[in-house]
Amino acid sequence: MSRQRWIYAGFLVLLMLGPIILPEFYVTLLNYIGLYAIVALGLVLLTGVGGLTSFGQAAFVGLGAYTTAYLTTATELSAWLAPFGQSPWLALLVGLVLTALVAFVLGALTLRLSGHYLPLGTIAWGISIYFLFGNLEFLGGHTGITGIPSLSLLGLELKLGRDFYFLIWIALLAAVWLTQNLLDSREGRAIRALKGGTLMAEAMGVNTARSKIVIFLIAALYACISGWLYAHLQRFVNPTPFSLHIGIEYLFMAVLGGAAHVWGALLGAGVITILKQWLQDFLPKILGSSGNFEVIVFGLMMVLILQRARDGLWPILARFVPNVAEKGSQRQISQAEPLPKKASLQAGNKLLEVGDVVKKFGGLVACNRMNLSVQSGEVLALIGPNGAGKSTMFNCISGVDPASSGEIHFLGERIDQLNSREIARRGMSRTFQHVRLLPAMSVLENVAIGAHLRGSKGVLSALLHLDRVEEKRLMAEAARQIERVGLTQHMFDQAGSLPLGQQRILEIARALAADPLLLLLDEPAAGLRYLEKQALADLLRRLRAEGMGILLVEHDVDFVMGLADRVVVMEFGEKIAEGLPEQVQKNPAVLEAYLGGVA
Amino acid sequence: MDLQIALLLGQDGITNGAIYALLALALVLVFAVTRVIFIPQGEFVALGALSLASLQAGKTPGTLWLLLGAGIAIFIIDGIGAIKAGALHRFPKIVLWNLAYPGITGLVLFLVKPAELPMLAQVMLSLILVVPLGPMIYRLAFQPLAEASVLVLLIVAVAVHMALVGLGLLFFGAEGSRTPAFSDAVFEFGTIHVTGQTFWVLASSVLLIATLYLFFERTLYGKALRATAINRIGARLMGISTIMAGKLSFLLAALIGAFSGILIAPITTIYYDTGFLIGLKGFVGAIVGGLASYPVAAAGALLVGLLESYSSFWASAFKEVIVFTLIIPVLLWRSLTTHHVEEDE
Numbered sequence: 001m002s003r004q005r006w007i008y009a010g011f012l013v014l015l016m017l018g019p020i021i022l023p024e025f026y027v028t029l030l031n032y033i034g035l036y037a038i039v040a041l042g043l044v045l046l047t048g049v050g051g052l053t054s055f056g057q058a059a060f061v062g063l064g065a066y067t068t069a070y071l072t073t074a075t076e077l078s079a080w081l082a083p084f085g086q087s088p089w090l091a092l093l094v095g096l097v098l099t100a101l102v103a104f105v106l107g108a109l110t111l112r113l114s115g116h117y118l119p120l121g122t123i124a125w126g127i128s129i130y131f132l133f134g135n136l137e138f139l140g141g142h143t144g145i146t147g148i149p150s151l152s153l154l155g156l157e158l159k160l161g162r163d164f165y166f167l168i169w170i171a172l173l174a175a176v177w178l179t180q181n182l183l184d185s186r187e188g189r190a191i192r193a194l195k196g197g198t199l200m201a202e203a204m205g206v207n208t209a210r211s212k213i214v215i216f217l218i219a220a221l222y223a224c225i226s227g228w229l230y231a232h233l234q235r236f237v238n239p240t241p242f243s244l245h246i247g248i249e250y251l252f253m254a255v256l257g258g259a260a261h262v263w264g265a266l267l268g269a270g271v272i273t274i275l276k277q278w279l280q281d282f283l284p285k286i287l288g289s290s291g292n293f294e295v296i297v298f299g300l301m302m303v304l305i306l307q308r309a310r311d312g313l314w315p316i317l318a319r320f321v322p323n324v325a326e327k328g329s330q331r332q333i334s335q336a337e338p339l340p341k342k343a344s345l346q347a348g349n350k351l352l353e354v355g356d357v358v359k360k361f362g363g364l365v366a367c368n369r370m371n372l373s374v375q376s377g378e379v380l381a382l383i384g385p386n387g388a389g390k391s392t393m394f395n396c397i398s399g400v401d402p403a404s405s406g407e408i409h410f411l412g413e414r415i416d417q418l419n420s421r422e423i424a425r426r427g428m429s430r431t432f433q434h435v436r437l438l439p440a441m442s443v444l445e446n447v448a449i450g451a452h453l454r455g456s457k458g459v460l461s462a463l464l465h466l467d468r469v470e471e472k473r474l475m476a477e478a479a480r481q482i483e484r485v486g487l488t489q490h491m492f493d494q495a496g497s498l499p500l501g502q503q504r505i506l507e508i509a510r511a512l513a514a515d516p517l518l519l520l521l522d523e524p525a526a527g528l529r530y531l532e533k534q535a536l537a538d539l540l541r542r543l544r545a546e547g548m549g550i551l552l553v554e555h556d557v558d559f560v561m562g563l564a565d566r567v568v569v570m571e572f573g574e575k576i577a578e579g580l581p582e583q584v585q586k587n588p589a590v591l592e593a594y595l596g597g598v599a
Numbered sequence: 600m601d602l603q604i605a606l607l608l609g610q611d612g613i614t615n616g617a618i619y620a621l622l623a624l625a626l627v628l629v630f631a632v633t634r635v636i637f638i639p640q641g642e643f644v645a646l647g648a649l650s651l652a653s654l655q656a657g658k659t660p661g662t663l664w665l666l667l668g669a670g671i672a673i674f675i676i677d678g679i680g681a682i683k684a685g686a687l688h689r690f691p692k693i694v695l696w697n698l699a700y701p702g703i704t705g706l707v708l709f710l711v712k713p714a715e716l717p718m719l720a721q722v723m724l725s726l727i728l729v730v731p732l733g734p735m736i737y738r739l740a741f742q743p744l745a746e747a748s749v750l751v752l753l754i755v756a757v758a759v760h761m762a763l764v765g766l767g768l769l770f771f772g773a774e775g776s777r778t779p780a781f782s783d784a785v786f787e788f789g790t791i792h793v794t795g796q797t798f799w800v801l802a803s804s805v806l807l808i809a810t811l812y813l814f815f816e817r818t819l820y821g822k823a824l825r826a827t828a829i830n831r832i833g834a835r836l837m838g839i840s841t842i843m844a845g846k847l848s849f850l851l852a853a854l855i856g857a858f859s860g861i862l863i864a865p866i867t868t869i870y871y872d873t874g875f876l877i878g879l880k881g882f883v884g885a886i887v888g889g890l891a892s893y894p895v896a897a898a899g900a901l902l903v904g905l906l907e908s909y910s911s912f913w914a915s916a917f918k919e920v921i922v923f924t925l926i927i928p929v930l931l932w933r934s935l936t937t938h939h940v941e942e943d944e
Contacts, residue, residue, distance in 0.1 A: 053750055055757065109927060112934045116636055116749050120886060123879065124926040127919060135916040248757055255754060291768045299762025306755050307743045 015169055019162040028161050031233060033266075033273045034168040038226040040253040040265035041175050042219030047251065048259025049183065050215045051195040052111075056122030057250045059129040060099055060220045062242025064227025066133060067095035069145040069237045074138070088151050092228045096221055103220035107213045118216070126244040133239035144238025151232045164233050171229060172266070175222055178463045179262050182218075185462035186448075186455040186474060191215055193438060193449055200436035203400060204514065205424040205453035214459055223250075245295070249276075252302055258314030260440075267314050272298070333444075333479045333491075336472040339454045341515050342427055344547040347377025350412075351518045351549040352397065352428075357406030357416075359392050359573075366392040368573045369406070374518060379540060379550045381560040381581075384570035385593055390553045391433050393570070394522055397551070398430045399423040410518070425453055429516035431507035433523050433553070439496025443487060443506055446495045447478040450513030481509040486535055501527035505536065518549040525559045537563050561585065569593065606791050608908045614797050614866065615880075616904020617804040618644075618859045620897040622881025623888070624811065625852040630890045631828035632848040634749050635741055638756040641878020642763040643729060643856025645871055648864035649767070650857075651725040652776035657714035661770020662728045663705055669735040670697040676739075696731075704728060718781065722861055726854065733853025734846035741849075742842060760875065767871035775868035778861075800862045807855065808897070824848060880907065880922060887929050899929075 019027050039057050047053040068091035071077070077085050084090045102125075110121040134142045151158045151167070158164050182188045190211050193201040198208040231237050249272060257268020279294035287293055305312065345351070352374040359367040367389045374380045382390050395401035397408060399420035408416040415423050429450065437446050451474050457467035482491050485505050490498060495506060504524050511519055521540075525533050533556070540550055540563060554560045560567065561581040569577040569584060571593040577584050584590055622640055629637040646662055653660035674697040681689040704727055713724055740759050744751060782795035815821040826834040827844040835841055856878075860869065867873075880903050887899025903922060910921040 047750075051748075051750065053754070105927075109930045109934055113930070116753060116890075117886075117930060117933075119750070119753055120636070120882065121926060121930055124883070124923040127876075127879070128923045131917070131919040131923075135920070245761070248761060251754065252758070287769060289769075289772070291765075291773065293765050293769060295761045296765035296769070299758045299760070299765065302758035302761075303740050303755055306747075306751055306758070310747075310751070 019165045024161065027165055029273065029277065031161055031165055031168055033270045034165075034172045035226045035230055035233075036250065036253060036273060037266040037269035038168075038172050038175050038229075039223045039250045040257065040269045041172070041179055041262060042222035043251055043254035044257075044259055044262055044265045045179055045182075045191075045215050046219040047254055048261065048264070049195070050191055050212065052212060052216065053119045053251065054122040054216070054219065055119055055244060055247045055251060056106075056126035056129075057219065057223045058242045058244065058247035059122075059126040060103070060223035061227035061230065061246075062129060062133060062237075062239070063099050063102065064092075064095040064224030065231035065237045065242070066139055066145070066227075067091060067098055067224075068228050069148050069231045070139060072149050073145055073147055088149065088228070088232055092225070095224050095228055099220050099224035100217055103217050104213065107216040111209060111212045111216070122247070123244060126247045130239055130243045133242060140238070142239060144236060146236045148231050148235045148237070150235065158232075161233070164229075168229055168233075171225060175225075176262050176266075179218075181465045182459065182462045183262075185467055185471060186452060186457060187211070187214070187459045187462045189441075189445055189449050190452060192441060192445075196436060196438045199400060200432065201449070203398060203420045203424060203430060203432075204449050204510070205421050206449070207421060249298070252298055255302065256305055256312055258312030260311060261314040261318075264312050264314035267317065268312065271313065333475055334472055336469075336476040338480075339451065339473050339477050339515070342517060345376040345517060347375070347547055349376040351376050351410065352551065353407075353409040354393075354397065355407045355409070357393070357396055357403045357408060359389070359396050359401070360404045366573050367396065367403070370570070370573075370575055372568050372575070372578070374549045374551050376517065376549045377544055377547045378565045379544055379552060379563055381552045381554060381564035381567045382570065383554065383557070383560055383567060384576075387572075388570040389573040390570055391522060392573075394430065394433075394520055394551075394553060398428060398520055424514060427515070427517035428520065429511035429514040429518075430520035431504065431511050431522055431524060435500070435503045435507055437495040437503055437506060439494060441495055442492050443482060443495050443498070443509075444475065444478050444491050446506060447481055447509045447513050448474050450481070450510035451477050452514075454513075454515060478509075478513055481512045482506075484512065485509045485539060499527070501529065501532060504528070505532075508536075508539075512543075516548065518551065519543065521550065521552045521554075523553055523555060525554055525556050533559055603790055604912070608912055609905065610791070610793060610797060612905035612908030613901065614800050614904070615863075615907060616901035617801055618863055618877065619881045619884050619900035619903050621804055621807060621855050621859050622878055623884035623896040623900040624808065624893055625855040626878075626881055626885040627888060627890055627893055627896050628824070628828075629848050629852045630885075632824055633737070633741065633745070633752075633845045635752045635756055636749070636890075637852060638753070638875075638878070639736070639760040639763050640852060640856050640881065641874030641876065642760060642767065643733070643853050643874065644860035644863070644877050645767055645869055645874030646729050646732070646763070647725055647857030647860030648778065648869040649771045649776055649860075649871065650728050651721060651861050651864060652778050652869070653771065654713040654716075654721045654724055655778060656776075657712070659708060660725070660728060661766070662732070663701075663708060664770070665732060665766060666701040666728060666735075667705060669732065669739060670701040673697045673735060673738050697735075700731065718779075725861060726857055729857040730850060730853045733849035733851075733856075736853075737845050737849035742845060745841065745845065764872050764875065767874075771871050773871065775870040775873070776864070777868045778864040780865040796865050800866070803858070803862055807858065811851070820847060876919070880904075883922065883926050883929070886926060886933075889933060 018030055039061055043057060068088055071081065071085040071091040071094060072088055074085060084094045106121055106125055110117040133139055139145065153167065158167060183192065190201060190206040193206060194208060194211055201208050253268035253272045254265055256271060257266065258264025276294050279297055283293040284290045309316065350373060354370060354372045357367055357370045358365065370393060372380065382393065384390055396403040399415065399418055403416050406416065407414060410426055410428060415426065455470050455474050457470045461467040479491065482488055485508055487502065487505060487509065495503065498506060504527060508521065508524060525536055528536060537559065544550060552564065564581055567579065567581050567584040568575055569590050576589045576593060577587045626637055626640055629635055650660040650662045674693060677693045681687060681693065713721060736759060740755055741752065744755060780796045781799045784795035786793045815825055823839045824844055824847060826837065826839055827841060831841055881900055883903050884900025885896045888896030903925065906925060907918060907922050911918045914921065
């Protein structure tokens with residue numbers, strides 16, 4: 001057994017022993033830590049992994065708690081609701097559906113806007129629901145609802161905190177398991193790609209809007225489950241624990257523990273809960289009056305953590321256990337059946353046809369009536385001085401930044417109205433001039449994002465680990481592409497640790513993992529050494545021989561001239577020359593553009 | 600509801616709306632210049648009002664201790680920084696703003712009897728106490744993170760809010776305060792009575808907005824702030840210090856906040872945590888303006904004030920729910936009218 005497994009096993013044994021050997025007070029404390037950690041776990045997924053955030057998680061906890069409290073205690077339920085009041089488990093179902101609905105609406109409204117609208121929206125939602133709980137008569141107003149029935153599980157009634165303990169911690173561990181499964185999957189990589197900006201993820205075919213909603217929903221559902229457990233543990237609810245300030249505390253737990261790590265949620269929940277308990281005893285004694293003074297300490301602590309150790313406490317702790325820290329970076333690449341490939345085309349088929357494309361930024365015309373075409377089995381180089389509009393052209397073709405007018409056809413189909421995701425699906429893949437990698441993820445995982453559209457297993461299969469066969473195939477494919485570009489020895493390194501030149505090569509591997517018919521490379525040779533350039537040229541020649549079309553933007557004239565079949569030269573957004581490399585090299589307009597007419 | 604009540608509610612709504620509008624302007628300003636979503640804006644409202652109430656009650660406002668504490672903290676941090684950088688010439692300025700200023704303010708408070716001063720002097724004293732906290736908070740909490748993402752800055756802002764609310768409770772206790780009105784005059788227009796305080800609020804708001812407009816349009820520092828808001832890197836290349844711009848925007852935000860608090864303290868009872876909700880209502884207004892447009896934000900804030908006022912008549916228990924749910928249609932409208940959102944912040 002590895003060291004890491006020993007640690008897990010030890011942790012589990014301690015957990016099992018907890019309620020048997022600990023006094024009541026500590027069992028209660030552990031119950032609350034477990035409940036809070038479930039909520040914080042959702043925030044880890046949302047904030048630490050996805051780069052979004054919510055201050056309204058306490059409101060979702062409240063939704064779960066109040067739903068079950070109301071359904072299981074109300075005496076006059078309308079006929080269609082009555083069956084759900086029969087059992088807390090059915091009430092949980094109602095709570096989850098309700099939570100999902102609210103989260104979906106909130107997410108759909110805010111997630112299309114820039115990142116800060118979601119947290120602002122959740123603040124408003126958190127306040128609204130708190131006042132709603134406190135003012136609705138049928139929810140008991142500020143006094144709340146009492147007499148909530150206890151839970152029973154397999155005929156066992158969970159009346160005591162000690163009995164409840166196991167349910168809470170099983171729920172938490174299940175949530176941790178599900179979350180880890182999700183993160184280590186095709187959908188999980190798409191979610192992790194959100195933090196690197198949506199541009200790259202969309203170009204790799206990830207529906208980022210959907211990924212964002214998914215994690216917001218999961219976080220809300222975790223919160224709802226925590227609320228449901230809370231209601232049946234306490235057997236009483238009132239609005240206080242669901243206020244915005246508690247919502248903020250949940251976020252503090254996630255950030256303090258380490259928002260990018262699932263175990264950080266547990267650590268943060270533990271530290272904040274224990275600290276709060278201690279501060280509530282200690283502070284009034286030294287300050288001489290009573291009140292929620294612990295928020296002063298929490299607030300200052302948060303500012304310090306974010307300034308000094310933004311990754312939270314977990315990475316600091318994990319340093320002592322190297323195996324845990326490195327988890328996920330090493331893995332076996334097993335043999336797996338290759339993923340299906342698109343039928344490759346015969347050389348000479350028309351892949352891309354750009355007709356009269358104009359791109360304006362306000363009054364600036366970046367591309368003016370550009371025409372070019374790429375065939376299969378051909379390398380077309382697009383060259384020109386800085387600012388000529390080459391990258392703009394790339395963005396128009398790949399749908400990252402659509403053209404203002406003109407037509408673009410790919411495989412005979414008009415694509416200039418499509419988004420980058422749809423274009424990627426049709427067999428076009430690209431790299432970026434400014435590399436867009438996820439520096440904290442391994443080279444292998446970065447490349448696997450490129451294969452996103454070649455898998456189909458969704459969030460549910462990922463959560464339950466039903467995607468393993470496909471996952472193996474995706475990983476094997478990613479490994480194959482890494483081998484193809486010659487990065488095998490760096491397969492498990494963090495992408496951010498590679499030198500810039502190799503990061504560009506990594507982007508090519510990622511693009512290749514999408515099984516493209518047309519490859520768009522934006523300055524792939526920049527930052528490469530001579531031998532690396534030669535290796536890259538060899539790779540591109542091999543791809544060309546396989547029938548792939550390649551559109552290349554490059555500054556290195558030697559590299560371009562030795563490789564390209566045809567060259568298009570741009571200056572000030574217009575095409576000034578087109579032809580065979582040797583023709584273009586002698587073209588007076590080109591010489592003028594590059595050398596200012598001296599020659 | 601008859602006309603009389605409708606007009607009365609309208610008057611209430613416009614008065615509160617004017618305050619929300621001031622706060623909305625401050626929020627847009629701070630966000631544009633520093634990318635900080637300044638959740639603690641409302642705390643300045645409470646600190647301003649409660650400091651004034653303390654002075655009038657003959658007590659030492661707790662904000663003095665905050666001013667002294669923050670000053671000492673900055674003195675230590677900047678002092679060490681200056682020594683490390685070998686820039687000892689910075690010391691006079693560091694000492695002046697962080698030790699001398701709070702010290703002298705404290706001394707003045709002990710020497711004079713603030714309770715016996717005229718109202719104007721009390722207001723000035725409160726502002727002297729509270730406004731420097733703006734740039735001090737920027738220095739301590741936000742300046743080290745100036746290049747962080749909007750999300751990180753937002754979480755810091757929330758943390759600062761939490762700490763300030765806790766400190767407010769510590770300094771001023773859980774009881775609310777109400778200060779005497781600036782004037783007891785009552786004006787009658789037909790059947791409507793308009794109090795002098797309402798006039799004060801409206802006139803001061805208009806005056807403040809006009810001053811801000813002149814500041815941004817006509818002064819070098821105002822233009823520097825606008826430049827920073829449009830393009831931080833560009834502004835820096837032109838020699839505008841982003842640190843200066845950050846501190847200045849926080850100074851203005853604190854001034855607007857504290858002054859708003861002083862304006863409404865005679866109208867409504869202010870508790871240590873009242874500021875938060877007031878600030879958030881300014882936020883709803885600011886969001887109407889997309890955190891970018893000053894006039895739309897101000898109009899949105901007025902709308903919030905009116906909505907709040909009328910909903911307090913129809914469904915007073917659900918006043919807050921209605922006001923904060925207003926954000927949903929606003930967000931819907933914004934998300935439908937926003938087409939392309941560039942991720943790179």
